[in-house]
Each structure stands twice: as structure tokens, then as C-alpha cells.
Amino acid sequence: MCPPEPRHPHPKGPPVTTRRPRAARTIRLLAATAVLGGLLAGTAAPALAAAPGRTALSAAAPAAEAATVTVAGHGRAAAAPDLAILSIGVEASRATAKEAMAAQKTAAETLLVVLHQQGIAERDIRTDSLSLAPVYTQSAEGESRVTGYQAGQAFSVKVRDIDRTGQVVGAVNDTTRDAGRINGVVFDVADPSALRTRAREAAFRDAYDKAAQHARLSGHRLGRLISLSEGESVRPGPGGAAQALAAEEPSVPLAPGEIEEQVTVSAVFELL
16 A cells, blocks of 8 residues: 655645636626616606707797788768657746745646657656756845745657657647756667668778788788777767757757767788
8 A cells, every 4th residue: 555645734824815806897897887877878868859859949940920910990870860869857946945846846747748748658758857956146235145946857858750859849848838948959860780880891891991902002912800809989979969949939940960870990910
């Protein structure tokens, strides 16, 4: 048998540090970098996807505003009146307030009776005012004192049969005598809506014609209507107004004339 080989003890000395290969550390760094890169890419993807849209919006030039023209149109329409509105009343003066009111009451009742006899309906008679006031007299010494009272009542009366207006006024004069008062008469149309419609149509045609002319003069074509507004309709004045008449006036000639309605519109049109 061969003798065993002799074992040699390890020499004593400082401990030996074992280092892992450099390749393993490199692999771990590359893996961490790949994970971090994936996270960053996922976060930035929505922003990158939206970026082209924002860039396009910021780069787009603002659209040019359409050219417009603003015009005012005026329209008129006239018609013969079919309604007369009388302003009539009674007055009475007496020594005391009670006596004045009683006399006014009697005169007003007489006035209402004659109006009904002339075919005026209740709905067409309206009290506009009722008054009672002291009557003053100035003495030679310059002092004013109450010497009586005056009471009065005013009515607005619509005469729908316009040809009978003078007859109604004459009947009031004859019946109320010194107590009667005819303050005036105004002619009108019972339904002004048809007259206003015609004036409105004329106003719009006037505005359209003006806009078309401006478009032609500026080398454009007239486009769509953008906006339209209307002002308040206007009456030039009371149609056929007659002056106040004295109670003893034997005849009452009246001139109804015609009623005019005016409308103004403002329109904005597009120019092409």
C-alpha cells in the first residue's frame, strides 16, 4: 500500500475577499435602466399624443371676420280713420261746494243720457277726471277770498260711426248748454295692427334696398341677414284733431284727415 500523501496546512495570513465578476453588475444596471425607461415612456405617451393637436391649433391662423353692413329702414303707412274720440265734460259753479257738486251731477247725468240716445255704448264712455275747486275773488284792497266753488267732470267718448261725430257733438251742445264743455276731438283707427304691419313691411324693404346698394357699391354680394331689431312705432301726431268748441256753436264741421303709422328697423347683413 502506498502511504497517504501528507496534508499541508494552509498558511496563516489576512482573509481573502472574493469579488463577483464585473459582467453580473453590468447586467443588473442594464435591467434597471430598461425598467426606468419603460416607465418614463408610458408617462410621456399621452403628452406626446396630444402635442401635435396643440401645435396645430397654435399654428392655425385666426379666421377672418365676415364683412357686414348695418342699415336703418324707415316705413310709413296711412289709412282713413274709422274712430273719433271726443273729449267732453260739464262744469257748474255755485256758492257752496255741495251745491256745485249737485249741479255737476245733474249736468253729467244729462250728458250721459244724450250720449246713449246717440247710440254710444257704455264701454265707449269713460270718466277721465272729476274736480271740485274753490273760486277766488280779489277785493279792491288786493285780498283774495272764496266766493264760490266750481265742480266739473270730463269724459272720453268713442264714436265708432265716424260719420255721426258732428251729430253727436251738436247733440251734446244742445242738451248741456252752458254747463257743457267740448274740449276737442281726435280721429284714429280702432285696430292699428294692420296699419303697423304695412309700415313694418315698408321699413324692412327700405333696409334691404339700402343694404343691397351698399353691397353693390363696395363690390360685394349681399349675404344673409345677421340681426334685425325694431324701434317703437311712431304716430306723427293726433289725426284730424279739432279745436275746442264753444257750447253755442251752431254747426260742427270736422275734417278726419288720415292716420299715419311710422316704423323704424335696424338690420345687419353679411357681405359676400
